[in-house]
Amino acid sequence: KNEVEQSPQNLTAQEGEFITINCSYSVGISALHWLQQHPGGGIVSLFMLSSGKKKHGRLIATINIQEKHSSLHITASHPRDSAVYICAPGGSEKLVFGKGTKLTVNP
Amino acid sequence: GAGVSQSPRYKVAKRGQDVALRCDPISGHVSLFWYQQALGQGPEFLTYFQNEAQLDKSGLPSDRFFAERPEGSVSTLKIQRTQKEDSAVYLCASSSGGSGANVLTFGAGSRLTVL
Numbered sequence: 455k456n457e458v459e460q461s462p463q464n465l466t467a468q469e470g471e472f473i474t475i476n477c478s479y480s481v482g483i484s485a486l487h488w489l490q491q492h493p494g495g496g497i498v499s500l501f502m503l504s505s506g507k508k509k510h511g512r513l514i515a516t517i518n519i520q521e522k523h524s525s526l527h528i529t530a531s532h533p534r535d536s537a538v539y540i541c542a543p544g545g546s547e548k549l550v551f552g553k554g555t556k557l558t559v560n561p
Numbered sequence: 562g563a564g565v566s567q568s569p570r571y572k573v574a575k576r577g578q579d580v581a582l583r584c585d586p587i588s589g590h591v592s593l594f595w596y597q598q599a600l601g602q603g604p605e606f607l608t609y610f611q612n613e614a615q616l617d618k619s620g621l622p623s624d625r626f627f628a629e630r631p632e633g634s635v636s637t638l639k640i641q642r643t644q645k646e647d648s649a650v651y652l653c654a655s656s657s658g659g660s661g662a663n664v665l666t667f668g669a670g671s672r673l674t675v676l
Contacts, residue, residue: 487665497604497652497667540603548594548617549665551603 457481460541460552467559473528475555477541480522487542487549488515488526497540500526531559563587565668567653573674574643582638582671586655593636594665595628596652604652610636643675 458479467473477486485504491497501508501515503524508515512531517524524543528535536558542549566585574580586593592611596604597620606620612633621628625644630636640647650670656663 489667496669497654499664499666502664542603548606548609548620551596551605553603 457550458541458543458552460539460555462555463553464556465558467531467557469532469559469561471531471559473531473535473557473559475526475539475541475557477524477526477543477552478522479524479541479543479550479552481543481550483519483543485544486517486524487544488524489540489542489551491538491540491554493537500539528557531557533559533561535559565653565655565666567651567668567671569671570669571672571674573676575676576643576645578643579639579641580643580673582640582651582673584636584638584653584655584668586634586636586653587666588634590655590657590666591633592656592658592663593630594654594656595636595638596654597622598650598652598670600649607638607651640673643673645675648673648675 461476485502488501489497490500503517512529514527538554538556540554541552568583594609595607598604608628609617610630613630625641627639650672652670653668654665656665
């Protein structure tokens with residue numbers, strides 16, 4: 455069983471739709487990262503959270519430590535949100551990365 | 562510097578050649594991580610430094626892979642006798658503390674192609 459499971463693997467949406475990407479993990483963690491990777495581009499850290507909920511612009515991340523589950527939500531999605539979103543739970547040092555969710559937002 | 566800088570951005574090597582990939586972390590960042598990302602996959606952990614100490618190298622796939630950070634700043638990932646399966650993007654990231662509880666900043670990566 456993979457240590458990190460993301461769903462869906464691929465997601466296509468129309469501009470303006472509300473997006474949810476889910477992440478379940480089995481490793482013990484002190485924090486969980488959500489990362490964004492554009493095609494051919496580098497990785498950008500979106501959130502690091504260890505409890506509750508964080509919001510940044512149109513992005514919201516939540517985590518339930520007891521259930522070992524996190525979600526990333528995008529409100530009013532836009533074509534520029536098209537990217538791969540990676541969940542990475544971490545212990546004190548190293549992170550374990552999910553395979554990513556490829557999001558395509560069509561105009 | 563303002564961000565994590567990696568060089569070269571692209572490297573093509575013939576099978577059997579040695580390669581060296583460089584990472585310049587954010588100034589003052591204690592922790593430095595190397596990851597390997599194969600095409601279509603998520604990054605996978607290779608090794609971790611805290612200052613000049615290599616605290617975890619459990620992700621290095623073979624003894625052909627070697628990493629160092631002699632002065633606690635710049636790091637070099639060396640791959641000896643490259644094989645086709647080494648083709649991947651090698652990502653470096655740094656943080657002010659351990660990655661689990663500190664924001665990571667990633668470099669743009671070094672794309673290695675072994676022919």
